[in-house]
Amino acid sequence: MAPPPAMKPASRKRGPPAPDPVELPPPGFVADRAEAAARVERLLRYQFRDGRLLEEALTHQSFADDAVSYQRLEFVGDSALGLAFSNFLYLTNPTLGPGPLSTLRAANISTEKLARVAVRHDLYPLLRRNCPRLDLLVGQFIETVKQEPEDDLSTVPYGGSVVKAPKVLADIVEAIAAAVYVDCKFDLEKLWKRLTWLHGLQEIRWTVNTNNIKDWINNFIYGKRLVTRWLFEPIITAETIDEQxxxxxxxxxxxxxxxxxxxxxxxxxxxxxxxxxxxxxxxxxxxxxxxxxxxxxxxxxxxxxxxxxxxxxxxxxxxxxxxxxxxxxxxxxxxxxxxxxxxxxxxxxx
The missing domain is CATH 3.30.160.20 (Double Stranded RNA Binding Domain)
Incomplete structure (x- = not known):
């Protein structure tokens, strides 16, 4: 009896091809998770009530099958940041119509913009992951961003001049924002305006005198010196944005x-x-x-x-x-x- 024909191996779905190897230092990894959480809290000047949210926000789906990744938080963060920027742009641009406002919002929460926020604040090393190809892509992007002119916003919303931003970097920012949003009981004002009053009280103590206390409070309330906005600066405005x-x-x-x-x-x-x-x-x-x-x-x-x-x-x-x-x-x-x-x-x- 003739042996059965050899079975062809099942085809596997392949992701995007890995870039050619380059001589770059791989992005680091902060193995001490308490230190990783502390870095984020220092950056945001915010202390989480539920530390599990931050742990979830700093876990990639490649890390382990039984680990909860940031995907659900990233889903929430995408919408929360969109609404937060909608409110901010509406209040600070009273003469702009819906078209220009939509363009500004899209520019400020684009993958390219958020990825640069992650690079600027060194967030990728805080992410638990197990994907060498991802490390290589992010490493190339980080080196590219380092060569960009400081605060040059002309290319940011639509793509840099060399390498497209890896989506994982924007996902980290959205997931961290969502972790704050959920930890604050879905209070959008706290997400955008203030993550903790302590930072604001310290600023009043050291930088404000009785002559300008009213101006400082107005600036604080309307988002001029607030933690979340600082995290996303430089914000793309009607004066700095270019068309696609x-x-x-x-x-x-x-x-x-x-x-x-x-x-x-x-x-x-x-x-x-x-x-x-x-x-x-x-x-x-x-x-x-x-x-x-x-x-x-x-x-x-x-x-x-x-x-x-x-x-x-x-x-x-x-x-x-x-x-x-x-x-x-x-x-x-x-x-x-x-x-x-x-x-x-x-x-x-x-």
Whole structure:
């Protein structure tokens, strides 16, 4: 009797590919959980009534099968921060309509913004986890953020210039905020305005005299010197926010009756995006991640169209080389892909 045919191994669902190894120090880990909790409480100037909430907020789902992770808290924190910022922006921007207010809220609670909050306050080492690939992604992002200009908010809401923010960093911030919110019996005012009165009383004692006590109290009540707001500073305002780069580029071109075209190609492990307007190459962006490469290309094109390439919008006169270069690169890429599929020798271009 013939043996049964060999069974094919079941296919496994795979997550996002791990980035190429780089020489980076791995993010640390605070093994002493009491010290990890104390760091968060010192940062927030808040003492938790239920310490289990903070333990839950600092536990990733990869840590252990029987451990309660931050996922439920992150769900609550996402909504709580959204409502808290809605209230704050509504009160501090009395002339803005719902559209601009929504844009500001989204910018302040975006994954990119919250991830930088986590990096700035060194929260990732406090997280219990068991995922080396996650450590590598976060390590790369931390190194990238360190190279960004201080308080440069122009790229934050929509993505940095090199690496997209790992969602886990934003999740940590949302989970910690939710832990405070639940610990305060779902009191949104306490979450946003004050996590403890002790910090405020100390400030009154050391910084306020009888001449400006009224102004200080007003500032305290309306969120000017409060712990939670301090945690999220610098806050993105109507004066500091930029439009989404791709949207800004399209709107700029449409004003002059032109259209921006994006062409993508691969160079090694990098994605390169070229931007063409009226047949002219006006912007180039690259990154390991396609979405970041497109954002970089749009930013580059917008800068050039406001300066050296301004005549492309006003006259539409280009040398035509942009389309030719882009098409040539596209053809080379397709030929390389075909040779790879057929196991043919790699073509040599002269």
């Amino acid at each position: 780069p791709v949207t800004m580029l399209h709107e700029l071109c449409q004003k002059h009756g032109k259209m921006a075209q994006f062409k993508t190609w691969q160079k090694g492990g990098m994605t390169v995006v070229n931007v063409f307007v009226a047949g002219e190459l006006v912007g180039i962006g690259s990154s390991e991640q396609k979405v970041i490469a497109k954002l970089n290309a749009a930013r580059d094109a917008t800068r050039k169209l406001a300066g050296a390439k301004k005549q492309v919008l006003t006259t539409g006169v280009g040398n035509g080389l942009g389309d030719e270069i882009g098409e040539l690169r596209e053809c080379k890429q397709k030929l390389n892909e075909q040779c790879s599929r057929q196991n043919w020798p790699k073509p040599i271009f002269k």
